[in-house]
Amino acid sequence: MFVPDVSVILPCAGSGTRFSAPYPKELHCLAPGVTVLDRSLEAVVELAKSGLDVRLVVVFGPHKMDTVRYLARYAETLHLVFVYQNESLEPDLAGAIRSALPMTRGPVALVLPDIVVSGPDSAGSLLAALRLTEVTGWGVVAAREHDPAVLRQMGALAVVEEDGALTVREATDKPADPAGFNAFWGMVAAAADQAHRLPDVVGKDVASPLAGASAHLVEGMVNYNTPAG
Numbered sequence: 003m004f005v006p007d008v009s010v011i012l013p014c015a016g017s018g019t020r021f022s023a024p025y026p027k028e029l030h031c032l033a034p035g036v037t038v039l040d041r042s043l044e045a046v047v048e049l050a051k052s053g054l055d056v057r058l059v060v061v062f063g064p065h066k067m068d069t070v071r072y073l074a075r076y077a078e079t080l081h082l083v084f085v086y087q088n089e090s091l092e093p094d095l096a097g098a099i100r101s102a103l104p105m106t107r108g109p110v111a112l113v114l115p116d117i118v119v120s121g122p123d124s125a126g127s128l129l130a131a132l133r134l135t136e137v138t139g140w141g142v143v144a145a146r147e148h149d150p151a152v153l154r155q156m157g158a159l160a161v162v163e164e165d166g167a168l169t170v171r172e173a174t175d176k177p178a179d180p181a182g183f184n185a186f187w188g189m190v191a192a193a194a195d196q197a198h199r200l201p202d203v204v205g206k207d208v209a210s211p212l213a214g215a216s217a218h219l220v221e222g223m224v225n226y227n228t229p230a231g
Contacts, residue, residue: 006057006081008132009106010046011200013098014115015063015087026069027227028115038226039072041118045128045143045189046111050079052129057081059105061098063089069115096201103197109135110197117188119143121221130218131191139196140215142170143189145223153180156225157203161185161217168219173212175204187212188223 014028028039050056058080062070073082087101099112109132119127127143134141144159160172160183177183190203190212199211 004055004057004081006107007054008049008109008111009057009059010049010080010111010113010128011059011061011099011102011106012043012046012113012115013061013087013095013102014066014069015061015089015098016095026066028069029072030226032118037072038118039069039115042113042115043076044125045119046113047076047079048125049129049132055081057083057105057107059083059085059102061085061087061102063087095204099201099204103200106197108194109191110194110200111189111191112200112203113189116225116227118224118226119145119188119220120223124220127218127220128189128191131189131216134216134218135191135193135196137167138169138214138216139193140170140212141191142187142212142215142217143220143223144170144185144187144217145220146185148184150180153177153183153186156186157212158183159185159187159212159217161219168217170212170215170217173203173210173215175206175210185217185219186223188220 030038083105085101087098092101131141131143157175158177159170161168162171202208202211
């Protein structure tokens with residue numbers, strides 16, 4: 003029986019209505035033969051290149067069969083597992099994560115298919131975050147941001163430097179009042195014994211488990227779930 007070194011949850015069941023396109027947002031073409039999905043998975047592929055056995059748990063809905071077919075190109079690199087999200091039982095992004103968790107083993111990362119990390123260290127950013135979980139149980143790939151409008155739409159973080167290390171002092175998803183936040187996350191990694199709390203990262207009216215997490219900063223991130231992306 004295959005047992006992965008690390009699992010990655012890729013929630014692809016969302017409709018992405020803000021993207022306003024007739025095709026899944028993650029299949030938007032950025033260059034010939036390169037989609038948003040390919041770019042968002044670069045850091046996951048890098049995990050496999052580093053020697054780790056990676057299970058990619060893809061959460062999909064009935065309208066995402068094009069995405070399911072597209073992901074076949076990764077079958078030789080990643081161990082692909084597909085989980086159907088029943089929106090009536092497990093709605094929204096938190097529900098997608100809960101749907102995927104039973105199929106995960108080992109440390110677990112959450113990668114969003116419409117978030118692309120940029121900068122010279124982008125490919126190795128998820129590996130860096132996974133290594134940080136050995137310190138605090140949680141690692142986040144984050145980018146600095148001070149625009150209140152952007153922070154209101156993202157997983158906002160207050161990142162501080164303590165004893166030479168970057169730590170998340172406070173975290174909340176899509177804050178109504180973004181004052182005090184200076185960054186947002188694009189990928190999250192949790193140690194195996196903390197992974198059950200991953201739905202709370204995007205939950206409402208719950209304390210975020212990212213408070214106290216170690217942070218790995220990258221140059222920037224783009225959210226392609228908007229027409230402006």
